[in-house]
Amino acid sequence: LLPHHSRQTSSPLSCCHPLRIHFGQIDKTRTYQTICRGWVQGSDGEWEWEEDDPNFVPAVTTTTIDTSSTATPQLPSGKLKPKQSLGQNFLKDPNTVAKIVRAFHDDATNRGNRPGKPLDSIVELGPGAGALTDRLVTNYGTDVLQCIEVDPRSVEILGERYPSLLVHHADVLQVNYPAMAEQEGQPLVIIGNLPYYITSQILFALADASHYGAVDCATVTMQWEVAQRMVAPTCCKDYGILSVVFQTYADVRCHFKIPPTVFYPQPKVDSALVGLHFLGPSNLRQRLAGVRPQDFRNVITTAFRQRRKTVRNSLKKIPGIEADELKAKLDSLPVPLPQSVLNAQNTGDVFALSQTLPDNWASKRPEELTPAQFIEVTRLLFGSRTTDRNEESQQEDVPDLGRKVWRKLKHGI
């Protein structure tokens, strides 16, 4: 494992591609069309914000940027026109930045399994113009922070502002988080004002990486509606795949609502700051009680694909089981809970206490089953495939999770 100070030259994510810098105003060599006020589309299909916000982009250079704890997030004029395709809604309100970093600090030092752990492997996803980065550098220094950003203009600007900061020019969906944590020698602590067009994929990538103990916690912004789905209780209209997966994999907390007015350009929706504390490999394995993560995901996604139907009907076509066997299983009573779950119930574990399936489980709607009951449905259909095996061989059950590249190369890197 490499010590921190050697990261500058040895990151597996560092990208040697030449940066495509885009300075100045609208590119005169392209033709543009305007669809709604603000966003203009170039002939290459790229959307850019048509003009700088005079309140947000004062005429300053990078060298005069104030990174004190009260500094207003700033940009060198014309250097970083927001791109819609990259979900670039930059934070412009210093109070919101301060609130986000405070909540991050609390998540990373006081909650989950974090108390007592050093805060020295912070990863910021999508630093953009550096609104959060400035505050993070002020608070924690550049040694313990690294950033992942797909936009070369941002990589360039942050490189000029903080020469010792490690900024990977990379796609967050192509990052191998377990390898990164391995290189750091400890689990990562994530912060980010996420690009909303890929929020769910980023969150699933982090959950998958948590199978390997690669990520302890994440404090991230997202659309208010997505946050509501993550914390939604059973039987609520927002309850669905995100609720079941993240309430199983993590302790999820919605910190606060964020209005559109604190961003530039303003998005059309409210946002939220969410804190996730992942269970980690051992507790997660205990919670999954022997069912394979892939089977669990398979059951949840198939069930919620037709959420108005009963579980019996929605799971009728689940892949991986012969039709006759499936029919018999969907008509059967619940299987006995494993001893580990009964033990957890005896200690008052709230998740385990909600695991018992009712006899009429298959006549319920998907939204009526708790996350723990979905684990039971998975065991009933696919069995406990991992209970009797040692930890190392159980890792084979998540070969694609955590190490998978979430999508093919995009954005030219």
Ligand SMILES: C[S@@+](CC[C@H](N)C(=O)[O-])C[C@H]1O[C@@H](n2cnc3c(N)ncnc32)[C@H](O)[C@@H]1O
């Ligand atoms: C909502 S902006 C946040 C910017 C900055 N952190 C802030 O709060 O002002 C999202 C950032 O994520 C970056 N981004 C978008 N897609 C990305 C991807 N696939 N990989 C890495 N960064 C990405 C964008 O370029 C942008 O800088």
